[in-house]
Amino acid sequence: MLKSLFNCFDDVLAAEGYQARQGQLIDASIVPVPIQRNRREENRQLKNGEVPDDWSGAKRAQKDVDGRWTGKRGKHYFGYKNHIGVDAEHKLIRTFATTPAHVHDSRVFDDLIAPDNEDPGVWADSAYRSEETEQVLEDAGYESHICEKGQRDQPLRDEQQANNRTRSKIRSRVEHVFGFQENSMGGKFIRTIGLARAEVKIGLMNLTYNLMRYLQLTKGREGTPAAA
DSSP states (O other), X not given: XXXXXXXXXXXXXXXXXXXXXXXXXXXXXXXXXXXXXXXXXXXXXXXXXXOOTTOOHHHHHTOOSSOEEEEETTEEEEEEEEEEEEETTTOOEEEEEEEETTSOGGGGHHHHOOTTOSXXXXXXXXXXXXXXXXXXXXXXXXXXXXXXXXXXXXXXXXXXXXXXXXXXXXXXXXXXXXXXXXXXXXXXXOOXXXXXXXXXXXXXXXXXXXXXXXXXXXXXXXXXXXXX
């Protein structure tokens, strides 16, 4: 139902001239939820897909067994990830997926590629870079602008670093989306229980962003410069 609403609004955007035409940007952001206070053994069971035997139905309804811990820049977060595909021209979210926070960004990369974008360019940070991803994009006719990553015994050459800086100037536009959600939409923290509800909440957050971005773009049409 939510994806249908999202697609309907995408049709409105296309009718207004906001088709995806200049390539796409892929990224993910952590969406925290209330931390679960479980015993170590309970956490072990949950990671194995089990529910502790001594949890009553009422307790089970209050426990988020789908959220997971992940680390970023030395900090730890509990919750989910909002994976998005954004068009490079208008900064509108074209595709999205929700996963537990520990799922690696590259796991849903294929699901985020929008086939109707008129430009074959795909930008993403080095977390998405792999031989498999590069081959998938090449086989499908896309042009990879994914940042390269160095290895412990093989650092990036000067040319590769320069290429990454060029790619990052375009790729960084996707961070404006997450920044707007964080700073202008009340933050990304949600109070839901379970993956299904998190998908709805995060999907509505993405749809609301698109509505607000659309207002910015159409305001620019009326003579006031649109937001960059």
